[in-house]
Amino acid sequence: METNTLDSIKLQQISEETNFNALLNSYCREFTNWTRYAGIPKYDAPLADYLVTATDRLHIRFDFSNIGYEVYAPLKFYADSGRHIFNFPVIARNIETDAIASIDIYRFMELAVQFSAAEFPDAAADVVKERLSNSVENLQKFLSFFQQNGKPVNFAKMNFIAAEQSLFLGHNAHPLPKGRSGFNSDEELFKYSPETKGSFQLSYFLIAPANITEKNAEGFDITDLFRIELSESANAETIALLDQYPDHKVVPMHPWEAGYLLNQSAVQAMQAEKLLFYLGQFGEAYTPTSSVRTVYNVASDWMLKFSLHVKITNSQRVNLVRELHRGYDVSKLLKTTLGKAAKAEFPEIEFITDPAFITVNYQGQNIDGFNISIRHNPFKGEEAEKNVTLLAALCQDGLLGQKPRLVHVIEEASINKNKSLAHTAVNWFKQYLHLCVAPIVGLYNHYGMAFEFHQQNVMVELDKDFYPAKLYFRDNQGYFFSDSKAEALQKAYPEIAAESGSIVPNEYIIPKLTYYLLINNILGVVNALASNGLADEKTLIDLVYLEFKQFENSDTTGLVDYIINRRSWEVKGNLLTNLCNIDEASAPIDNPAIYREFPNPLSKYLFAENLIKPQTKEVLYSRYFPKEDVTINIRPFDIDRDLEMVHDWFNQEHAKPIWKMDGPIKGLELFYRTLLPNDASHSFIGEINGEPTFTIEPYWPMRDGVGACYEALTTDYGAHLLIAPTDKDKKYSFETGQALMDFIFEQKEVGKCIGEAAVESRAMHIFVTRLGFKLEKVIQMPYKKANLTFCYRDWYWEKFPEAKAYAQAKLAPFETEEA
Template structure:
């Protein structure tokens, strides 16, 4: 069906109605369009997915979240391995939109089969061109649907993961049936199991790429682009978006601490000082930190001096995000330094080297200027102690300005190694890496502290 105005059909209002081969009780199958399964409830009523999960939980006498997680595991089992296998063996990829996928549920309400119906497009990978051409002579030239693996991975990730699988994660999360982080972890593990089997590069792209190439449907609409009328080569707006599966390695204690109390302390016997750290409290610490950043020794390197409103805006922007968090360090109970653990997967520095999800970094600032009270080396040790306590952390990143000579001296003593120079928009910096083993080799007493903490 279509809409016609002044004798001309208006693209974008066209509707295709397909025959439903599962309609009626004679088939004995409970099959639902995935898009309908994932849509919100109507007029305040529970969604279909919520009803299915809650009914299954009641029948099985199990907690709702456990059933939701098991239900999702089963969906991934019948979805991911077959789709990746078809791409590897036959070279076939398809627009795995929710509206093209039918899900059959068994008698308990769990996913049993996936049906893929006719859709707007199929495409094939270059690695299986001979096989596809032998089955359908001329299809590559006629349909222009043969795509090299490098270009196929971003496109297929959007259809299979962003649109489909994460759509199911969203539906389960919005209905408060299961925690989204747990669901994302299941997605990561399901693809990780296939990484060694996949020869196309798709699974590697999904797991390791810092950003995914994602279609921006809202922006496409706001730009008044009608995909039905546009050249097929550029039918929509695509954007780089952070890879959500990297949350598998996300450290809440570093980036999203749920306390404002002391999280770690260490006594240095030789110096007779106790150094402790706690998450930044904007209501309690803001005035103090603003004064710190406006001190003369802070201005050249930190460049965070200025009016309070600018600094407050910065804090209120970063604190809710997944990029970094601030901590306050106290020497014998007196606040004297701050450090900011950050996650390169979300931080700008991650775009300047081959970052991996287990990388974490820290910015470090000592407010005290008197040498007999600074304890910079010991304070940085406490920061690294805490960072390396987190099992998610692989190595610690540094990107201090090339002009910050004192910082370079300290981190070298701590076990950082220089990897090169990076040109960032706001500074030229040394890229440095520090591993647990490198840190413990330089500071062997810290290995003992780590064992005590464990």
């Protein structure tokens, strides 16, 4: 008994931490009041006293100061791909009392709700807390089941249904990964969940034909097939009823949903009028796939995707009528000459279609629980043993001490190819990119076809060497077509989008397609490989950039330009959608969820590391100015060496109104401990003849707030400058400005230098004009109106030939070495 209790406590902890990781990541995606925090502070004794007792030296600091708290979450792995790995415990400090204590997932959710209230005053705190508790409790039950009854879920080779039922931890980008609100008992949860390999017969209804709408792109009534199948397994009483009503339609149903429907007044009225009969449960057992509501039988030609009034993560999973028509439309389209051409041109992707659907109405009103989508089953019989896995399961973290499955896949591929793990991981990923990027860009360009290519809808088939061989796309309800191709699509299939509303504007599709393809899918694979130490994240992200870059000139839709050049993308706010109690399934088609800005990770391909993330504390720039007989050096800021010095500088009278960074040193230390590990800016100390004299802060508009105020390019960089001496004979202002410009333009990633001095600062405008800047326009920033100025390398060198000579002399040894 004691061992079982200890196991239960351990599984509860694992479940909470797994959900907590997902919640923290969702928060980081959807809010901006956080930053990385490095080291142990010198001037913040309460925080230092706590941190010295812990092992982590890098945290994410959540700034809830407007509600009286700050939270520190230890970082195990920080990811540009979007999903960080956290250590525990997470701590919160009461700002008023300085009391520091560990907090659990529920307390963090309370703080998140309180903080978001200013922007989202209708946040449903109690509802979300209940759903969060449900997710934590469900995962604990699944882990307990796995521990007692399960077998490893991380084999390199797994068949379709084994992979579908291996997603114990849920999607790691969702704050409620195992939410199943609606199942009323453990018996229901276990019977109908894929994690517990639930197995059940289907329920059946017999319904008057006038109350049925059905379509099937395969050319026959699917209900006729269900009648035949039911006749083979039903009892004598049911067969007699079938004979009594030969024109009535047989409709299968998920048994949980059947119970739900029988309690609905419309269904009860239909029963009373003999328009509907409930027949009971018959036939072969079906088992749920990863979506819970889609069921599978290895011998059946079909998978059935039922409506299920259970709140699974964000939504009650109810098929909408327009979604059913989308599946039918796509199935019809792919049978046309245009559809066949698309499949032939891009055989890397196999479309698993949903050709048939059923709806039931009473007195002109649709009963949504009966909305059923019927899907082809390509994993029938011998085909069931293919090594095919949904992408979400392949990217899942390790379970209860097991290695993640992707690690085993790369290890097996490494053995088969006789290559190192690192080499194999990169090549494996390259092959994955080739399979999905060119086809998806091509399908959108040539045919206007776009789809929700996310981790649950995409399956990967692995070859004998465990490399990606083929991709499958399922869930045809996730198809959209660009209005730019409407004429060709309607010519191929005139009825397309008549009921489904699936032809939509190009500008609507591009952000959504980017979210599903990049954030959810490709970067999910990047994250799984990098977080498990199989490959360097920057290397993989650069590969993604280059894979899309090759299509930049041929793409006519704007998709590739948006993906590789836009400062930020749109990410679905799963946390906010829950906080606001939005049910995606029933929300309006044009606004089913809340979306937020997500910094474009591909921008890092042109990231000037020396400016923003220098890997040394040594001098990075040195130039002798013979006329003034001074040598100017620039080195990265060292918080242990320089903090007190710059604190004095910022508190000088001439610096206060410009920098607004005067005040207690504790606040300045916080500024630097959050500035230095992040990607927007960095700090450097400039020395004149060995004496520290100025500080510069290069910044990258792709991450810095100024980039949101104009059309920033990835290659734009800027800098702020503070010259400490007030004695003009010690300032060397212009030479310092030249050193700053030299240093920025030394970086090959820089295209132009930008400035954004306040419009009232005439002295600064004169200063930057002398350096070669030209006014672009006036911009409104959150805290000032500014002159946006540009300076290109050629402009600067043309104005200062000696700077060009310096740069070329410095570059010459490297060119010789490379030659």
